[in-house]
Each structure stands twice: as C-alpha cells, then as structure tokens.
Amino acid sequence: MFPRSIRRAAIAAALSLTLSVPLSAPASAxxxxxxxxxxxxxxxxxxGNGxxxxxxxxxxxxxxPGTDRLEGQATLLATASQTLTRFNLDFLLDVQRVEVNGRPAAFARTGVHELEITPARALPRFLPFVVEVTYAGTPSSIEVPGIVRPWIKRADGALALGEPEIAWWWYPSNDHPADKATFDITVTVPEGKQAISNGVLASQRTSRGRTTFHWLMDKPMATYLAMLYIGDIEVHRARSSTGLPVTTAYDKTLGARLEFAKASVERTAEIVDWESSVFGRYPFSSMGGSVVNENVGFALETQSHPVYDSIFFESGPDVSVVVHENAHQWFGDSVALKQWRDIWLNEGFATYAEWLWSEKEGTGTAAELANAIYNDIPADHPRFWLRVPGDPTPPFLFYASVYWRGGMTLQALRGEVGDQDFFAxxxxxxxxxxxxxGNTDEFISLSEKISGEQLDALFQTWLFQPGKPANPPAAVTAQVKAQTGPPASYESHKRLHELLHGPA
Known part of the structure; x- marks a missing residue:
C-alpha cells in the first residue's frame, strides 16, 4: 500500500496535471x-482493459482465517492512453467505494468480472490518475463458470494462486500480462500466522494480537504472478551469494514430504546462480519459494517466489521443478507475454532449462532428452503432435506440447545456429x-539477427506445423550418442511434466 503521505501526493499531482490541461485543446472525438x-x-x-x-x-x-473474510483497499496509479470518460477493472469481490483522483466515482458491475468506473471528470490522455477501491468479501465463495477457483480457503489461512486467472479474487486490476506494474502489498493477519507474498519483506510488526506484513515488488509484475500465502508456515530467511534475501516457506502439515521439499527448494539460490550464468543477471531483488500442502496439482512461477505443490516431493527431492520455476523468473516473469497464445515462450524455455540442468549434471544432454521425447511419442498420438505450441488455443494453453515441443524448438534452434549464437x-x-x-515474431527476428540465418522454416516446423516433424530436433551426432535407451534423467523429466500437465 502507498504510505498515506505518498498517496496524497500522487492524488495531488494527478489533480494538478488534470486541471492544467488547456481548455482550448480538447481531445478529438x-x-x-x-x-x-x-x-x-x-x-x-x-x-484486461483498454x-x-x-x-x-x-x-x-x-x-x-476461518471465516475467509478479506477486507481491502487498492490504490492504483495509472496513466490514461486516451481521454477516459469511463474505464473498467477486473474484479469479483463486493465494492464499497471508489475514488478517482480523490473524488467519489460511480461504479457498477458489468459482465462476469468487470468493475465499470465512471470518474467525476474525464481523465485526460497521457496524464496520470489515482484510483482507490475499498472492498470486502469471501473469496472462496465466488465461483466463475469454467474456471477452477484459484483462491483456496485453508483450515489455517488461504492461498491465492492461479494462471491465467487469480487477481479477480483478491484485488482489482488490469488483469493481463501486457500491463505490468510494481506492487506494494500490506497484509494484516492474526498474530502467529504468516503472510507470504512477492518481493522483499520491508517490515513486520505485531500490535493488539494482529501482525502486519509489508511486501515490496520493485520490478514490474504481471497481475497473475502476484501471490498470497497465509497460514501456519515454517519460514526460513537467508542470503544468496550475491547478497539477495532468500525466503523459503513450508506448510507445517507436509509430514514426510518436508525433508524432500527442503532438499529441493533450499537449493534455490544455488540454482539461480547457475541460471544466471546461462541466461544473464537475475532480474529481481529477492528469491525463494513456498511449498503448500493443498493438492493444487501444479507449481507456479509467482514472481521472485515460486509456489510448489507438495506432490512434487512425494517420493523424493525434485530439483528439476525448482529449476523450471526459477527459469521462469527470466522467461515469463521478467520477459512476459504480449498475448497468451505465445505461452511457449514461457513454458518451452523453462522446460529447456531443465534439460540444460541435466546436461550440466551429466545425466543426459538437452539434445538427448529432446530426442528421447520425440522418439517416445508416436506420430499417431491422438493429440500431442496436432496441438501446435505456437498457437495451442485456450483449452490447451498448458498442454504437454507447449512444454515439450516448445523445448524441442529451442533444441532445433541450437542445433541450427550452434552453441555460441544460441546462448547469445x-x-x-x-x-x-x-x-x-515479447512475442514469438520478435524472438524469431532476434534469432535471425544474431545468427545471420533465415529461420522461418525451422520455427514453422516446430511451432506451427501440425503433425510430427520428419526429423528429430537434434541430429544424431557426437552430441547425441547412439543409445539403447533414453538418458538417465528422462524418467524424472517425464514424471515432472506429467505432474505439471498430465500425460502427453
């Protein structure tokens, strides 16, 4: 939340700029x-909204906790891209009051998740404005047809986690990755409970039986990447080799899975160090991760602090999922999507990071893993090869092809341009x-510019052409040894992806 003095200053600045617009230069119709x-x-x-x-x-x-009652005040600092007589936010909870630039504004519910706001005065193009929304409700009671409820009421608290929908259930927003913003999240809960969110914990204080946690995310973040985890949680705080704060958190009911979860997630700083050597400098000011015991069935790359379902650690440590979700900090979080159809730029890259980790560990090269998956899935598979990762359609946004064939695309690119250009x-x-x-066309253009090669055919084959490509993603050379079976890490990677999105 803005400190009160900053919020007042922002409102005053917005009003001052609004009043200074020349009346002789009205906006066009x-x-x-x-x-x-x-x-x-x-x-x-x-x-999202326009x-x-x-x-x-x-x-x-x-x-x-217990009643799942959430009361909130959201303050949004925005800039108009047109002269706005009315605008929408995406939100589901009951709204009590809306102010725009310090003045009461009319509001109404339209559609399934639209909060329509009419300010007292039109908002001039290119100028900032401040919106304050006061609201309350029980998030777990709200159901939207066709969407699994991403707000989870827990016996000891709550978990806000979902993709592509989650923000609607706990804060009003322009809910699309194309509109990223910084965040300031203050959460007050009963004393003894923990509240975990994104970024750096700026402060924690307890008064009259209530504890307030203040989290700051100082880099732009897509709305679905904001998370909230409240409950009886075991929290560990440390520093990375570069001095960044590392916060890891574990549900106290993990039981036998706790040891395996810690053996994996406590390696986050080590993994981020390695990924930084491959992808470039880590893009955020903190890192960490939470392990929840809620059977959500997935892990999610919530910015600077991924969340993992404990199922990943049911039978032993699983470092690959930690590699995957932290690779997203570069690909999906820092570099977010312009359109949801480009999801392979998130999931293909994170999958390929797993294969690179396997290559580093000596349990199978990326090329061997890519070819093993290619060979394992028959051409007549009823779905896999027909669901192209470059345009998967909404029902198959997180389908296996987006992950595996997306990773194969990067391996094919690596084989075509060579290691030096690929990692560049x-x-x-x-x-x-x-x-x-970013989007797919921009990535292709960058690949061609750096490599000096024309790559349309390669990307067309692997991203957009239905059916199994005629040749595997990696040539069978010294890099891909003749084998009697898949590499050692193949079964663990296959299990991970089945946990992430089901069998191929």
Whole structure:
C-alpha cells in the first residue's frame, strides 16, 4: 500500500496535471470515450482493459482465517492512453467505494468480472490518475463458470494462486500480462500466522494480537504472478551469494514430504546462480519459494517466489521443478507475454532449462532428452503432435506440447545456429526484453539477427506445423550418442511434466 503521505501526493499531482490541461485543446472525438472492457488478447478478449496503463498497485489487506473474510483497499496509479470518460477493472469481490483522483466515482458491475468506473471528470490522455477501491468479501465463495477457483480457503489461512486467472479474487486490476506494474502489498493477519507474498519483506510488526506484513515488488509484475500465502508456515530467511534475501516457506502439515521439499527448494539460490550464468543477471531483488500442502496439482512461477505443490516431493527431492520455476523468473516473469497464445515462450524455455540442468549434471544432454521425447511419442498420438505450441488455443494453453515441443524448438534452434549464437540469443532476449513483454515474431527476428540465418522454416516446423516433424530436433551426432535407451534423467523429466500437465 502507498504510505498515506505518498498517496496524497500522487492524488495531488494527478489533480494538478488534470486541471492544467488547456481548455482550448480538447481531445478529438475518436480519442475521447470509455476504455475497452478487454485489452485485445486473441484468446481471452475480455481479460484486461483498454484506455490506461497501470504503473503501481498498492494493496492494504486485512484477512480473517476461518471465516475467509478479506477486507481491502487498492490504490492504483495509472496513466490514461486516451481521454477516459469511463474505464473498467477486473474484479469479483463486493465494492464499497471508489475514488478517482480523490473524488467519489460511480461504479457498477458489468459482465462476469468487470468493475465499470465512471470518474467525476474525464481523465485526460497521457496524464496520470489515482484510483482507490475499498472492498470486502469471501473469496472462496465466488465461483466463475469454467474456471477452477484459484483462491483456496485453508483450515489455517488461504492461498491465492492461479494462471491465467487469480487477481479477480483478491484485488482489482488490469488483469493481463501486457500491463505490468510494481506492487506494494500490506497484509494484516492474526498474530502467529504468516503472510507470504512477492518481493522483499520491508517490515513486520505485531500490535493488539494482529501482525502486519509489508511486501515490496520493485520490478514490474504481471497481475497473475502476484501471490498470497497465509497460514501456519515454517519460514526460513537467508542470503544468496550475491547478497539477495532468500525466503523459503513450508506448510507445517507436509509430514514426510518436508525433508524432500527442503532438499529441493533450499537449493534455490544455488540454482539461480547457475541460471544466471546461462541466461544473464537475475532480474529481481529477492528469491525463494513456498511449498503448500493443498493438492493444487501444479507449481507456479509467482514472481521472485515460486509456489510448489507438495506432490512434487512425494517420493523424493525434485530439483528439476525448482529449476523450471526459477527459469521462469527470466522467461515469463521478467520477459512476459504480449498475448497468451505465445505461452511457449514461457513454458518451452523453462522446460529447456531443465534439460540444460541435466546436461550440466551429466545425466543426459538437452539434445538427448529432446530426442528421447520425440522418439517416445508416436506420430499417431491422438493429440500431442496436432496441438501446435505456437498457437495451442485456450483449452490447451498448458498442454504437454507447449512444454515439450516448445523445448524441442529451442533444441532445433541450437542445433541450427550452434552453441555460441544460441546462448547469445537466449541472453539477448532476456536482456533486451527485461521487465517488459515479447512475442514469438520478435524472438524469431532476434534469432535471425544474431545468427545471420533465415529461420522461418525451422520455427514453422516446430511451432506451427501440425503433425510430427520428419526429423528429430537434434541430429544424431557426437552430441547425441547412439543409445539403447533414453538418458538417465528422462524418467524424472517425464514424471515432472506429467505432474505439471498430465500425460502427453
């Protein structure tokens, strides 16, 4: 949440700029009107909103375990991209009051998740404005048809975790990766409970039986990457080799899985150090991870602090999932999507990071793993080869092809351009797009610019052409030894991906 003095200053600045717009230069008719109720995503047309860009979210939350009562005040600092007579936020809880630039604003619920706001005065194009939304409700009671409820009420607290939908259940937002913002999250819970969120823990204080945690995410973050984990949690705090704070947290009910979870997640700083050597400098000011005992069935790369279902540690340590989710800190978090159909840029890259880790550990090269998967899945598989990763469609957004064939695409690229250019491409993508957004066409263009090769055919074959490609992603050379079976790490990688998104 903005400190009160900063919030007042932001409102005063927005009002001052609004009042200083010359009356002799009104906006054109085409530039004046309501913002669109969607940001323009081809898969999810009503996700996000048009007409403005959020720069910062300040969230002040009060949560009561047991009743699952959440009370909040969200302060959004945004800039209008047109003269706005009305605009939308994505939100589901009951709203009590809305102010825009310090003045009461009219609001109404439209559609499934749209909060429509009409400010007292039109908001001038290119100028900042401040929105304050006061709200309350029981997030776990809200169900949206076709969406698994991502807010989980726990016996001891709550977990907010989901992709692509989660923000609607706990804070109002422009809910699309194309509009990233910094976050300031203050959460008050009963004394003895922990509240984990993204970024750096700026403060923690207890008064009158309530504890307030203040988390700061100082780099732009997509709305679905904001997480909240409240409950009886074992928390560890340390420092990485580069001096960054490392926060790891474990559900106290993990039982036998706790040892395996710690053996994996406590290696986060080590893994991030290695990934930094491959992808470039780590893009955030903190790191860590939480292990939950909620059978959510997935792990998620929530920015700077991934969350893992304990199922990954049911039968032993699983370092690969920690490698996967932390690779997302570069690919998916720092470099976010412009459109959801480009999801392979997130999942293909994180999958390939697992294969590179295996290569480093000597349990199978990336090329061997890519070819093993290629050979293991028959051409007549009823779904896998027909679901192209470059345009998977919404029902198959997190299907195996996006992960595995996305990884194969990167292996095919590596084989075509050679190691020197390949790793130069990966590092350049992470650096050039850092804290921004990218799409497939831009990645192809960068790959061609660095390699000096024309690569349309390669990407067309692996990303967009239905059916099993005629040749494997890696040539059978010295890099890919003739084998009687898959590499040693193949079964563990296959199990990980089955946990992440089911059998191929």
């Amino acid at each position: 085409a530039d004046r009107g309501p913002g669109a109720p969607g940001i323009g995503d081809v898969y999810f047309p009503d996700y 007409g403005y860009d959020v720069k910062h979210y300040g969230l002040k939350l009060d949560y009561q 491409i990966i590092k350049a993508w992470a650096k050039i797009k850092q804290h921004g957004n």
